[in-house]
Amino acid sequence: MDQASINALRALDVTPRGHFINGAFCAGETGAQHQVLSPIDGLPLAQIAEGSPADVDTAVRAARVAFEDGRWSRMAPAARKKVLLKLGDLIEAHALEIAVLGVRDNGTEINMAYKAEALSAVATFRYYAEAIDKVYGQIAPTSQDVLGLVHHAPVGVVGAIVPWNFPLMIGSWKIAPALAAGNSVVLKPAESASLSLLKIAELAAEAGVPDGVFNVVTGRGAVVGEALALSMDVDIMVFTGSGATGRRLLENSARSNLKRCYLELGGKSPNIIFADAPDLAEAAKISAAGIFRNSGQVCVAGSRLLVQQEIFEDFVAEITLHADGFRVGDPLDLKSQIGAVHSLPELEANLDFVTQAEAEGAERRTGGTRILTETGGYYMAPTVMTGVKQSDNLFQNEVFGPVLAVTPFKNEDEAIRLANATEYGLAAGVWTANLSRAHRMVAGIRAGVVHVNTYGGADLTVPLGGVGQSGNGHDKSLHALDKYFDLKTAWIKI
Ligand code: ADP
Numbered sequence: 001m002d003q004a005s006i007n008a009l010r011a012l013d014v015t016p017r018g019h020f021i022n023g024a025f026c027a028g029e030t031g032a033q034h035q036v037l038s039p040i041d042g043l044p045l046a047q048i049a050e051g052s053p054a055d056v057d058t059a060v061r062a063a064r065v066a067f068e069d070g071r072w073s074r075m076a077p078a079a080r081k082k083v084l085l086k087l088g089d090l091i092e093a094h095a096l097e098i099a100v101l102g103v104r105d106n107g108t109e110i111n112m113a114y115k116a117e118a119l120s121a122v123a124t125f126r127y128y129a130e131a132i133d134k135v136y137g138q139i140a141p142t143s144q145d146v147l148g149l150v151h152h153a154p155v156g157v158v159g160a161i162v163p164w165n166f167p168l169m170i171g172s173w174k175i176a177p178a179l180a181a182g183n184s185v186v187l188k189p190a191e192s193a194s195l196s197l198l199k200i201a202e203l204a205a206e207a208g209v210p211d212g213v214f215n216v217v218t219g220r221g222a223v224v225g226e227a228l229a230l231s232m233d234v235d236i237m238v239f240t241g242s243g244a245t246g247r248r249l250l251e252n253s254a255r256s257n258l259k260r261c262y263l264e265l266g267g268k269s270p271n272i273i274f275a276d277a278p279d280l281a282e283a284a285k286i287s288a289a290g291i292f293r294n295s296g297q298v299c300v301a302g303s304r305l306l307v308q309q310e311i312f313e314d315f316v317a318e319i320t321l322h323a324d325g326f327r328v329g330d331p332l333d334l335k336s337q338i339g340a341v342h343s344l345p346e347l348e349a350n351l352d353f354v355t356q357a358e359a360e361g362a363e364r365r366t367g368g369t370r371i372l373t374e375t376g377g378y379y380m381a382p383t384v385m386t387g388v389k390q391s392d393n394l395f396q397n398e399v400f401g402p403v404l405a406v407t408p409f410k411n412e413d414e415a416i417r418l419a420n421a422t423e424y425g426l427a428a429g430v431w432t433a434n435l436s437r438a439h440r441m442v443a444g445i446r447a448g449v450v451h452v453n454t455y456g457g458a459d460l461t462v463p464l465g466g467v468g469q470s471g472n473g474h475d476k477s478l479h480a481l482d483k484y485f486d487l488k489t490a491w492i493k494i
Contacts (some may be wrong), residue, residue: 001096001114002455003334004030010332016194018049019218020201023211029054034219036192039107039340042376046105048194051219056186056227059215063157063184064233073154073182083211084129084180087200087207091292092122094203098168100332102196104385106164107340107378109331115198117168124172124476128180131478140489147492154182156235157227159259161221161249163241164193164342165297165400169329170264171197173464173475174238179214181437181484186215186234188225190241192343194218232257238481240264240299243469262473262483264299264466266398267426269447270419271302271455272409275311277431278453284315288322290429290455292382295328295341296350298401300427300464302455303399304388305406306418312408316386319404320365323382328371341378341401350380350401357394357405363389367402390421398417398424412437416444425468429455448469449472 015237017025032050038044049055065075072080091098095118097330103113105431140148142352158178167189176184189197194216201216207425217224225245229252231235237259246263253259271290277283290302307315331339345366347370360368367383379404388405395405419428432438442450448465449458458464458476465474474480 001110001200005096005334006100006110006334006486009097012097012100013293014046014101014104014195016046016048016198016218017053018050019059020198022215023056023205028052034191036105037343038104039342039378040104040332040375042344042378046195048191048218051224053223053227055217055219056224058212058229059217060157060228060231060233061428062212063186063215065156066210067156067184071210071420072179072184072213075182077135080180080182081129081133083208084125084176087204087209088125088129090119090203090207091125091200094199095119095122095211098196098199100113101199102168102193103331103339105195106167106193107331107342108166108297109336109339112294113331113339116166120169121172121200122174122321123460124169128176130479131454131481132180135403135481145494147490147494148406149490149492151488151490152181155484155486155489156183157233158232158484159234159237160185160187160246161225161228161237161239161241162188162189162195162197164300167193168200170240170439170475171200173480175200175214177480178238179209181481181492183484184213186217186228188217188219188228191218191220206207225253226252229253230256232261238473238483242266254372260483261460263471264464264473265425265469265471266299266400267398267466267470268304268398268422268444269300269302269424269427269429270304270306271429272306272415272431272441273308273311273315273420274415274430274434274437275308276433278433280311280315281318283431284318284322284411286455287429288319288326288382292323292326292338292402292405297342297382297400300449300456302429303403303405304395304428305404306409306415307406308415309408309410316365316384316406319476320384322362323366323384323404326382328379328381330375330377336406338382341380346377346401347378347380350399350403352399353394353403354383354385357385357388360392360394361389362392362394362405390418396422412440415440420446423469424466426466426470455479
């Protein structure tokens with residue numbers, strides 16, 4: 001990855017060719033489009049097809065026909081593996097192009113997007129391709145006159161809805177295991193970040209994923225997303241996004257066919273610094289990256305910093321220095337460490353959080369402002385707020401921006417109590433040199449993942465999912481495959 005190649009791709013025409021349904025791009029029922037703005041400069045970037053309920057129907061029907069006739073669902077797992085490995089190779093061959101495409105509509109810094117989006121998609125398709133011909137059914141321990149077989153049957157049509165942050169990484173976490181298991185998929189990307197996933201649809205066809213097996217319908221959540229969730233012919237729904245939309249999916253499931261919904265709904269993750277952390281300088285550096293990279297638009301971001309009282313002022317000073325030291329700017333500039341906030345409404349909401357926190361008595365140590373306004377793009381200075389109380393909005397609610405809420409604690413018990421004092425339970429961090437304390441914290445914190453003496457960076461080998469109002473179900477690891485299979489029993493009299 002070098003700047004000249006990135007600059008060449010920066011100018012590439014990105015006008016997509018509509019939805020991808022039944023193996024081909026199409027304009028959709030109405031031909032309507034909506035304008036996507038680039039967060040880099042606020043200028044028009046592309047026209048995206050505005051899907052309708054009829055387009056969702058067409059895609060779901062194509063997915064169902066493909067599933068029922070077995071062109072993919074009854075293919076030998078080893079044959080599906082070959083196709084998905086080829087898809088991994090094709091994504092790898094186009095990795096920089098895909099990463100730049102994604103950055104142009106979502107604003108993540110290219111340093112991060114190249115690895116976390118493009119290369120992570122490559123790894124994810126390879127992982128589930130390699131896994132799928134190692135999944136065995138079971139023979140039940142029955143009496144001798146009967147044979148009980150437990151099969152893993154693909155569920156059918158999977159509806160997937162993904163957000164604008166890391167669309168390709170999160171999309172692949174769902175598409176790859178769903179396809180590997182033999183299902184058909186209808187995917188709805190976020191209305192403002194569809195480009196990289198449309199490219200994956202094109203490459204999937206090139207790799208040999210049969211027509212109808214992988215479909216992408218672009219457009220609004222309130223139209224395309226609703227129609228998908230209300231479909232009588234979508235068997236399961238996999239989702240990453242906001243709690244409000246997660247609730248709506250469950251409602252729409254209840255209104256339609258009771259499809260199972262797996263929801264990843266973000267968090268307000270505590271990152272806890274004990275005075276006995278092995279390396280406080282390292283803790284400050286990693287913790288700053290853990291909230292500020294990608295402008296804080298990371299579901300597992302360590303957005304609540306809990307710092308033990310005796311090191312509070314020193315640690316806050318150190319992390320504030322890191323916040324001020326980040327180079328924020330054009331996400332396609334390799335020198336930028338932090339790119340753009342995704343959209344103007346997101347940026348305004350971030351600033352509102354800061355204003356409200358100040359009104360509630362918090363102190364702004366740095367940031368809290370829009371910067372680089374002259375670019376036309378949406379950039380925000382990394383922000384550190386101290387004096388944030390448990391009852392404050394900033395303590396309780398997800399900003400999804402570069403805003404760190406800092407709160408002191410006295411001892412382990414108080415740290416656990418504060419860590420668990422929100423509705424969320426996605427991620428957490430604990431910094432301590434005391435092994436027993438680390439284990440007690442892992443046991444005591446309500447979260448899907450607890451990092452110890454680091455923050456973030458978990459790979460595909462481990463599951464990611466939330467508890468509480470952070471959702472249910474898991475992406476990544478072999479566990480993610482479970483939801484894409486139904487268990488089917490054969491009870492055979494001998
Ligand atoms: P975020 O705050 O990350 O934008 P959203 O939940 O609004 O979270 O969006 C995540 C995804 O959910 C996007 O693809 C969006 O279009 C979709 N979405 C939004 N509203 C609905 C809805 N009512 N039904 C289904 N999907 C929706």
